[in-house]
Amino acid sequence: MITSKLGSILLGTTQPDKLKEWYRKTLAPEYNGEGPINLGGFLLVIENRDDVDTKNHEPGRMILNFHVDDFDAVEAQLRAAGVEWLSPVADRPSGRFGTFSDPDGNYLQIIQFK
Template sequence: MGAPRLGSILLGTADPDRLRRWYLEVFAPAQDEHGFLDFGGTAILIDPRDDVAGSTAEPGRYVLNFHVDDAAATAAHLDALGVTWLARPEQRRDGVFGTVLDPDGNYVQIIELSAAYLASRR
């Protein structure tokens, strides 16, 4: 028996329409007939939940990391949309990292990994 495969991520929210619109506007993923947003093979389902508050109490509990080819261009796009930055993009050891808040207050990172880091992972 092999290791299980992560099939999708469910983002529970009190306002699924608002949250889905934000992810569609910010990252422009494909959306299938079941409402799953496809981020390069990882599917996210934004679903209504009556057991969650309007904003998250622990935004650092999980972080959605979006790998981008050009962090500066992505940041400019995010700025034009008026996102709330927790941490503006900055150069770190393994690349450029920046963190925004989605409408529920979840942490969403954009990451442009360095060529050196990518080479070390091969």
């Protein structure tokens, strides 16, 4: 049996330029170019869509998780970019978690597993 490898996600939006700039600023400050944003080997494709609303009304349905090795450094980068946490950063038995949202209301998390 062949197991497929997840390589990218399409994020539909009504404001692709704004959303792409937000992702670049917060999660990929070294990115400068056209096309998908490379997030550690996983590609984020942001596309204008007329079949989505301006805000995600069910943001908990799918959360993009970013596994990090240095939580404090990534947290500082996100705070410097103006990210507001949806709930306080929390230490859990399995690791440290922080949840925030993008301008469309999609949820994202940074996680440093133990």
